[in-house]
Amino acid sequence: MRTLIKGGELINPAGGYHQIADLLMEDGKIVRIGHLPEEIQAADHVIDAAGLLVVPGLIDIHVHFREPGYPDKETIASGSLAAAAGGFTSVVCMPNTKPAIDTAETLTSVLEEGRKSAVVHVYSSAAITRGIQGEQLTDMEALFHAGAVTFTDDGRTVVDSSIIYEAFVTAARLGVPISSHCEDHRLVTAGAINRGEISRRLGDPGISPLGEELMIARDLLLAEETGARLHIQHVSTARGVQLIREAKRRGVHVTAEGAPHHFSITDEKVLEFGALAKVNPPLRTAQDVEAVASGLADGTLDVIATDHAPHTAAEKRLPLAQAPFGMVGLETCVGLTFTHLVHTGKLSVDAAVAKLTIEPAQIMSLPGGTLSEGANADVTLIDPNKEWVVEPEAFHSKSTNCPFAGMKLRGKAVATFVSGQCVYKEAR
Numbered sequence: 001m002r003t004l005i006k007g008g009e010l011i012n013p014a015g016g017y018h019q020i021a022d023l024l025m026e027d028g029k030i031v032r033i034g035h036l037p038e039e040i041q042a043a044d045h046v047i048d049a050a051g052l053l054v055v056p057g058l059i060d061i062h063v064h065f066r067e068p069g070y071p072d073k074e075t076i077a078s079g080s081l082a083a084a085a086g087g088f089t090s091v092v093c094m095p096n097t098k099p100a101i102d103t104a105e106t107l108t109s110v111l112e113e114g115r116k117s118a119v120v121h122v123y124s125s126a127a128i129t130r131g132i133q134g135e136q137l138t139d140m141e142a143l144f145h146a147g148a149v150t151f152t153d154d155g156r157t158v159v160d161s162s163i164i165y166e167a168f169v170t171a172a173r174l175g176v177p178i179s180s181h182c183e184d185h186r187l188v189t190a191g192a193i194n195r196g197e198i199s200r201r202l203g204d205p206g207i208s209p210l211g212e213e214l215m216i217a218r219d220l221l222l223a224e225e226t227g228a229r230l231h232i233q234h235v236s237t238a239r240g241v242q243l244i245r246e247a248k249r250r251g252v253h254v255t256a257e258g259a260p261h262h263f264s265i266t267d268e269k270v271l272e273f274g275a276l277a278k279v280n281p282p283l284r285t286a287q288d289v290e291a292v293a294s295g296l297a298d299g300t301l302d303v304i305a306t307d308h309a310p311h312t313a314a315e316k317r318l319p320l321a322q323a324p325f326g327m328v329g330l331e332t333c334v335g336l337t338f339t340h341l342v343h344t345g346k347l348s349v350d351a352a353v354a355k356l357t358i359e360p361a362q363i364m365s366l367p368g369g370t371l372s373e374g375a376n377a378d379v380t381l382i383d384p385n386k387e388w389v390v391e392p393e394a395f396h397s398k399s400t401n402c403p404f405a406g407m408k409l410r411g412k413a414v415a416t417f418v419s420g421q422c423v424y425k426e427a428r
């Protein structure tokens with residue numbers, strides 16, 4: 001079947017392409033891009049994309065799909081539906097499942113489940129240490145050959161310097177990035193939210209920004225020393241952004257991500273949403289929110305990644321101190337990015353699209369992230385001006401834990417194609 005996406009605003013950051021054009025898909029591939037002649041326009045299926053952006057399928061390199069172990073929160077199938085609804089065609093799963101993704105067998109089963117039940121491409125990271133306990137390295141080589149695209153103990157930091165040094169050396173040899181959740185667990189032993197005025201008001205011990213910054217500094221030195229590629233996850237503090245900016249200037253092989261909640265909202269949301277606004281690293285101050293946005297704007301932060309972290313309603317009803325960290329993010333990412341970065345003039349639309357497509361693809365060596373003739377037809381249509389109100393009950397994710405309920409956003413993914421198949425379409 002031939003599907004024509006007609007008259008949209010095509011943006012392909014990898015090729016510096018941005019103009020009104022048609023895109024023809026056939027047998028799962030992009031076959032033509034440009035102003036196509038009448039006879040080609042008689043495709044089997046024509047989609048009028050006037051007023052819409054036509055971009056490469058979005059790629060999220062930081063999601064928690066909770067399989068194996070926690071199917072009540074999310075499954076690979078349900079997570080993939082949430083991804084498709086958010087405009088994503090590829091995701092990278094985190095390994096803090098039960099059991100953790102720390103053996104080739106578990107990794108293979110996750111990737112197989114992805115091929116079997118997901119509507120998007122599912123890739124996976126693997127754990128740096130067995131059981132994410134920080135004590136014994138996994139067989140990184142075997143995991144790499146089984147398909148791990150990066151190594152991370154996400155949710156925790158490997159605190160022992162001798163173990164993490166060995167991991168960096170191995171990653172350098174394999175040419176695979178280490179993805180680092182930066183948090184010094186010896187400094188940050190308690191606390192549910194950012195340490196500051198709000199935590200004091202609520203009587204929470206607070207999570208010090210220093211705990212994150214100490215580990216960012218350490219990992220930058222490890223990358224510099226070993227030559228390994230380092231990817232720093234969900235940077236949340238102004239000083240953390242500055243450390244990465246300085247390291248990039250002196251040539252360290254580091255990339256980093258900003259999460260939509262860290263460039264959109266502050267820890268004041270905890271007053272309104274309680275545990276629904278509990279996330280790790282925590283929501284910080286207005287100055288930090290501004291620094292994350294600036295870091296994305298000047299290229300210090302290369303990608304936007306959601307850290308989609310579903311939890312059941314019962315878990316999130318627990319008191320702030322006991323509720324788990326995390327919020328869902330796949331279905332609000334485009335809206336938050338356009339509302340808080342693009343429409344405010346902080347980030348060009350081309351840069352925003354690059355940070356959701358080609359940049360993450362390159363960091364994790366994934367296929368996709370571009371629109372070109374002969375490429376797999378992973379394509380997302382975005383209405384940059386669609387106004388909508390966040391209703392978590394309408395999410396495709398199994399979970400609704402999100403501090404954006406009721407927020408008015410402008411910009412939404414309205415159709416998603418994976419290998420030429422429509423996996424999501426919004427009623428217009």
Ligand SMILES: [Zn+2]
Binds near residue numbers: 156181280281
């Ligand atoms: Zn994390």
